[in-house]
Amino acid sequence: MLLFPFAYCVNLFICYFPPAKHALMDDKSVAEILGINLDEQILLAGYSFNNIHLTIGFYYIITVYVAFAKNGKADGIPEKQCLAVKEIRLGSGSESISNKGFRNSIKVIKMIEKLDETKRRHLLKIYDYGLIESRTKRRRSKRALIIMEKGTEGFDERLYNDENPISDNDKDKSEQQLLQMTRQLVVPIEEMHQVAMHLDVKPHNFLYVPAVVVESGESKELLKLIDFDGAEPIPGKIRWGLWRKRLAHYKRADYRRVPKNPLYSPLYSSPESYRRKCSSKADMWSMGVIIYEIIFVRMVKKEFPDANEETLRLAIAKKLFDIVPVYSGKSTNLKAKWPKPKRFVYDLRWLISSVKTVKSILRIWLNFPRLAVLITNLLDVMPQRRMTAAGVLEYLAGKCYPTELFRTDYARDGTIFNKISFNKLSDMINEQQKRQCNSEEKCTEKWVKMGKMLAEVVKKRQKGIVNKSQEMLDNGDIKECATRHGEGEKKGKVISHSLISQNKTKTRSAKFKH
Known part of the structure; x- marks a missing residue:
């Protein structure tokens, strides 16, 4: 049973690609795949599907096939271009994960389509979608199909197959490469936050898609954000009701709500995700974890150049499971x-x-x-203090700094993780060193080395970061990286001496004492 009227019929035929793990038999048509009578013409929003053989992805209730439109044209769908057809096996109840995920995706897709095309270039393009209902004597089932762009490679695959480890000879160049890669990931998140919070940001949900630059006509790859099943729309106007005056300083970036279809990935989920209510700042926490993953991949490849992909992934996962709790202040017993x-x-x-x-x-x-x-900013346990995606892009371009960097005491009193300052960590290391040396145990060098390493970090921060920010302050051209959406704040705002003195007073208050 077709739930959408048709206008055109476009045959979709298989593209040639290397066989995948879940490839189907060549003699199977989409009718067999979807469980519909072979004599019945399959129509979905005006398209008929035939000979879709190759599966490029399979996850629980979702299968993604490759196809292309060979004959004729239809509104919005390109001719002779490879496409991805996502099939979702819907559950029997309206509250099943697959049903809620599909409804959620369509709701967010409609919001994205209302944006100007230049403001959604890094979000996966959806050409069409619809439902197919099939009935037998014993059962009735529904399948959803979504026709969308096909990517060339996932960011996750490229990251782990990349042959560029971190170079000891040119660390500045390595950092620039890492900053550029970070920027490519943040741009799609910024576009997404115009309409919704994604809430499942991870390397697996970024895809490289071929694109043509209109201005120059050159072909290039764009990194796009995909999979909107767990996304939560952000309303254009937030009405706070009776609490409006009290919460007037909150902007859309800090708008929180309980997700209707939570699809968290434990390794990338923010601490507030476990308290149910989330904001778009949850995506920024995930971005902080991804940056760590990128660094660790390159560091481990340098240390173990002959390691296979499976060993590499296990090593990186272990490092992330060790380091994320240090920032969140919560540990997880995986056993x-x-x-x-x-x-x-x-x-x-x-x-x-x-x-x-x-x-x-x-x-x-x-x-x-x-x-x-x-x-450090993105993995702050307080969501309100994290930069927005727009703020991160400004920071990467060298146009702004987080507010705390402008404090003269930042080099030692600044936060290193959670609510632990460099000063507090130094005191803990010194105390442990004294305890060990005063006991019968032999003093080890590891605490001395760690203390020296921390002192070197503090010195480098003071020289390379704090002093530079103070120079910008003296020139009167300092911008605070945006932590909220809103007019004027997307580009950052100039910081005055009075604001910095207020921040210093706040950080010394009992609320923020370490």
């Missing part, structure tokens, strides 16, 4: 039947068990200071 993050205390026992992780953080501060500043 538990129901893994749930639990708070822990930043004491000496924690420090002893996390020596390698803390050293990794300090090493990144030494090698990539600009990225370290960005990561």
